[in-house]
Amino acid sequence: MRTGAVPRGVCAPSRAVVGAPRRQHEDLLLPKLHDGVTIRGMKSAQTTQAQANSHSPLQSMEEWEDFLKERYPDPASAPAQPFQAVDANKKKEHFRDYEANARPSVREFYRQNHLHQTYDFAEAKRKEFLGLNRRNMGVWEAMEYLNQLVDDSDPDTDLSQLQHLLQTAEHIRADGQPRWFILAGLVHDLGKMLCLWGEPQWAVVGDTFPTGCRYSSKIVFPKFFEANPDSQNPRYQSLLGVYEEGCGLDKVQISWGHDEYIYQVTKDHLPEEALYMLRYHSFYPWHREGEYDYLTNEHDREMLSWVQKFNPYDLYTKSHAKPDVEALRPFYEDLIAEYFPAKLSW
16 A cells, blocks of 8 residues: 555545544534544444434445436436436426435435535635645646545445546547547546545535525525525525626636635646536536526636536446556646646645
């Protein structure tokens, strides 16, 4: 095992870990792991505690992605899916079938997300993390750092985080997309390293949405917003809220997560089309549901097609086939060097 690596099973991407919580906002943040502590062998003993732990309802962050695939089935897949949440012809009472069929862990994840993702929370997290003063790493080094997130909750696959990133990039490459597009696929989930710094699941992944204005009814599980403190603030619950019509998404404070973080890390180095993919790939209410158009400007609408073009690669490219990391590394190191400096601030 490489120096500084976390033993397999210790830092699973969405499992509660043993240790003391951070002092600030300890009711909101994941318990942090003490150095050298492993949870291997503790899985059954900690299962009840982990399920009850409000910080990590998902056994795996892939549960959220699996839920998205059910909600937005791959149009290229042959068999019809049980439901199509975006089918305009579907009766209203069937529209929320995906909610009724969701796993309890997924429902709990969205309950927490919609409870805690307030305008003030999103603002505070930007101040906390966007100084980019935690580490200096190159992109490949960051991919290896992300490999500390090991998900052994799925017995059918032992793919690393780095291999998942390469899967996405290789599908994009196979389709003959531009080199910057391939690179966007390679780095798009690197913001999930927020998990390594004590952030709870609901503040790292999940469908993103604008804070500071009325919630769209097409955000998944909209009823859970009733418990969000912003729902009681009239300033935040008009159609535009704190924004002006057509102000542009760069003026809108989207809920906090890995999208915004990786955008901020890479924003000085990639073409704008790639940056839109990174910043808004989880903004499903916009790019899949057509909501919040009144907040966008003309440039956002021009870039929307690139976000939509990226979405299938984000959702539907994971498989059990292992990329050959060492064989692919020279190509990707050359690609990284074409766009990025040797070190980036994270």
